[in-house]
Structure formats: C-alpha cells, structure tokens
Amino acid sequence: MTNALIVIDVQNDFCPGGALAVPDGDAVVAPINAMMGDFDAVILTQDWHPAGHSSFASAHPGHGPFDTTEMSYGQQVLWPDHCVQGTTGAEFHRDLRSDGDLIIRKGFRPEIDSYSAFFENDQITPTGLEGYLRSRGISDLTLVGLALDFCVAFSAIDARRLGFSVKVAQKSCRFIDLDGSLATQIENMRQRGVIFA
Ligand code: VGL
Ligand code: ZN
Numbered sequence: 001m002t003n004a005l006i007v008i009d010v011q012n013d014f015c016p017g018g019a020l021a022v023p024d025g026d027a028v029v030a031p032i033n034a035m036m037g038d039f040d041a042v043i044l045t046q047d048w049h050p051a052g053h054s055s056f057a058s059a060h061p062g063h064g065p066f067d068t069t070e071m072s073y074g075q076q077v078l079w080p081d082h083c084v085q086g087t088t089g090a091e092f093h094r095d096l097r098s099d100g101d102l103i104i105r106k107g108f109r110p111e112i113d114s115y116s117a118f119f120e121n122d123q124i125t126p127t128g129l130e131g132y133l134r135s136r137g138i139s140d141l142t143l144v145g146l147a148l149d150f151c152v153a154f155s156a157i158d159a160r161r162l163g164f165s166v167k168v169a170q171k172s173c174r175f176i177d178l179d180g181s182l183a184t185q186i187e188n189m190r191q192r193g194v195i196f197a
Pocket of ligand 1: 008009014047079115146147148150151152
C-alpha cells in the first residue's frame with residue numbers, strides 16, 4: 001500500500017486577511033506540516049485563476065460574491081476575486097511546508113472553475129492527478145486543507161469515484177459553510193465511503 005497526503009489550497013487568499021478568507025484557515029498549517037512525514041508522497045494543490053476568471057462575481061455584472069449562477073456545466077457559486085496567478089494571494093501560506101513531490105494547479109481555464117483536484121467543475125476535464133497517482137502506485141489518500149465543504153469535499157468525492165481509499169483529516173481542515181454546505185458535503189462524503197479521521 002502506498003499512501004499520499006493531498007494538501008488542498010492552503011493559500012494566502014483562503015487564510016485570515018485573504019480575499020476569500022476561510023475562518024481560522026491558517027490554523028491548518030501546523031498540523032499539516034506535522035503530518036507530512038507520515039506519507040510516501042505529499043501533493044499540494046494550488047487554486048490558480050487568471051484575472052477575470054468566470055468564477056469571480058466581478059466578471060458577472062449584476063451579481064455579487066456568493067451568488068449562484070448557471071454556467072454551461074451547471075450551477076456555480078460566484079466568488080470574490082481570489083488566487084489570481086502570480087499574486088501574493090495565490091501563494092501558499094508562508095509557513096506551509098511546500099517541499100512536497102508535486103504541486104498541481106487548477107482553475108486556470110478562464111471559462112471553467114475547478115474545485116476538485118481531479119476534475120474541473122464540468123466533472124469531465126481531468127487535471128492529470130489521477131494518472132500521476134496511478135503511475136506511482138498510490139492507492140490510499142488522506143486529504144487536508146481548505147475549504148472542507150468545497151475543494152476538499154469535491155476532491156474526496158472524485159477520489160472515491162475513481163476507486164481510491166479516502167480519508168479526510170477533519171482537524172486539518174477548515175470550512176466556509178455557505179447555505180448549509182458543510183452539513184451537505186459531510187453527508188455526501190460519508191455516503192460515498194470517505195472516512196473521517
Ligand atoms: C475554493 C472556492 C473557490 C476552495 C476555491 O479551495 O475550497 N473555494 N475556489
Ligand atoms: Zn477558486
């Protein structure tokens with residue numbers, strides 16, 4: 001059995017003071033750093049949007065942050081501008097160990113958002129992470145990071161769909177909780193066989 005720690009989006013914009021701050025988001029840094037030595041592989045994801053990205057409310061006149069709109073691929077929450085490529089907000093938290101094996105960037109296509117580390121929000125366009133994991137013989141994943149009810153949940157559910165064994169280390173996650181999203185996504189993960197550790 002080969003296992004991997006997947007560290008989701010521990011970036012400045014998701015930490016206090018950032019553009020899309022997750023409450024207490026920076027509290028995940030120390031426990032995640034402490035976990036890294038326990039895994040055969042460490043993979044970090046980085047939300048990485050071009051300026052004017054279609055998931056930004058600012059790109060949709062008449063809409064504000066946290067509204068929902070219909071995209072070609074379904075419902076999409078509109079966010080404040082965040083994690084714009086090359087900005088400080090898109091950098092990893094300065095204290096996060098970023099010496100993992102792979103950094104996977106997502107959300108770089110202007111017309112489509114990508115919560116999951118595996119597929120963009122159309123649920124078909126792959127990021128390439130599945131192939132990387134399979135070619136390294138990795139079968140067991142532990143997910144941590146931000147935000148539990150968005151990028152962590154979408155990644156965990158896709159990973160189960162692809163047949164990986166998936167744990168979410170809840171103490172090393174923080175959440176947004178938009179319109180009940182936390183309870184909904186915890187239930188969705190449970191139903192698909194995600195283990196909470
Ligand atoms: C995320 C909203 C928009 C996340 C990323 O990392 O959970 N949430 N982009
Ligand atoms: Zn984003």
